[in-house]
Amino acid sequence: MIMVNIHEAKARLSEYLEAAERGERIVICKRNQPVAELKPIAAPIARTPRPFGLAKGTLTVSASFFDPLPDDMLNAFYGDPPAQATRVAEKPDTPYGAKDREPRKPRRR
Secondary structure, three states, X not given: OEEEEHHHHHHOHHHHHHHHHOOOOEEEEEOOEEEEEEOOOXXXXXXXXXXXXXXXXXOOOOHHHHOOOOHHHHHHXXXXXXXXXXXXXXXXXXXXXXXXXXXXXXXXX
């Protein structure tokens, strides 16, 4: 078992990973108190490919999904401004709530 402090573990992590692959256990300490252990994995995790069509029949797409988009949405893709609409956090009588807003105060750091 190898005991190392955090600074040394950060500086020489690849060496300690190689030691763990060889079967050694590495204990990482913070102020001389053990806080973590680096040890080899008993057996590698076998990854099997997921079968094709695993979610078949669990998802349905409505026919309206393939309908053309509205003109204002299509225009937005080409950089045209969106139609004037009241947004959720705005007062309905002012566009975008800009007239009623007080100027922002600078943040203190």
